[in-house]
Amino acid sequence: MYQVKFYKGDYYARQAAANEDQCKLYIEQHFNSSASQSANYSVVVTGYNASQTSKNWGRWYARAVSQEFDIPVGGESGLLVGGYNGRGDYNLRFTNMPAILLEPFFVSNPQTAELIKTEAAQYRLASILTESIQRFLPDGGLVGFSVGHKYKTSSPNDRGAAVFGGGTEADIAEAVLLKAQQQLETVGAVPQEREIKVMQGNEVLWKGNIDFDADVRWDGQRGVLTVS
Numbered sequence: 001m002y003q004v005k006f007y008k009g010d011y012y013a014r015q016a017a018a019n020e021d022q023c024k025l026y027i028e029q030h031f032n033s034s035a036s037q038s039a040n041y042s043v044v045v046t047g048y049n050a051s052q053t054s055k056n057w058g059r060w061y062a063r064a065v066s067q068e069f070d071i072p073v074g075g076e077s078g079l080l081v082g083g084y085n086g087r088g089d090y091n092l093r094f095t096n097m098p099a100i101l102l103e104p105f106f107v108s109n110p111q112t113a114e115l116i117k118t119e120a121a122q123y124r125l126a127s128i129l130t131e132s133i134q135r136f137l138p139d140g141g142l143v144g145f146s147v148g149h150k151y152k153t154s155s156p157n158d159r160g161a162a163v164f165g166g167g168t169e170a171d172i173a174e175a176v177l178l179k180a181q182q183q184l185e186t187v188g189a190v191p192q193e194r195e196i197k198v199m200q201g202n203e204v205l206w207k208g209n210i211d212f213d214a215d216v217r218w219d220g221q222r223g224v225l226t227v228s
């Protein structure tokens with residue numbers, strides 16, 4: 001029920017092509033970088049002209065990354081509207097559909113750089129994107145992916161920031177998006193139930209449906225998860 005298409009070329013051309021194809025959602029994957037190795041947060045950029053859906057979707061994603069990997073959110077509750085003083089805005093502003101630019105980790109940070117080079121972490125990050133798409137586009141449809149920096153006509157050798165210890169931002173971004181594509185194209189119908197899961201790494205140990213109105217509380221001291 002989901003189809004994924006990768007858009008290449010300069011950023012305007014990618015967005016124009018996604019509009020032409022009537023994509024339902026548009027995602028550009030990046031990773032952050034800073035001169036300070038300690039910089040560490042998850043943030044999503046939207047255009048200045050973003051819809052409320054884009055903003056809600058971006059916040060959902062940034063917060064999910066923060067929870068999953070135990071890192072803070074940046075921006076305003078995980079969101080940078082218009083990007084970094086306008087940088088990032090141009091990557092999304094021409095889209096006709098909800099669109100977000102992902103900056104889940106700093107590749108300049110030695111810990112997160114090492115983490116994101118692993119297949120397991122790339123898979124977990126892709127899963128968060130997949131789940132966010134299921135939430136914000138439950139009926140399925142065409143989803144546009146854009147690998148940040150790579151495949152630009154005007155600057156074909158750009159690969160974005162250097163990853164601490166080796167590698168490039170764009171190559172890791174592409175690896176994550178390819179995993180998300182595989183997940184999205186094999187995922188079945190979005191459950192109409194409210195599903196909860198118990199995870200160990202990438203493995204689902206248990207899942208079940210609970211009442212939409214149920215309150216879920218985790219008591220770490222007693223080790224009890226209560227659904228009431």
Ligand SMILES: [Zn+2]
Nearest residue numbers: 030031148160
């Ligand atoms: Zn970038």
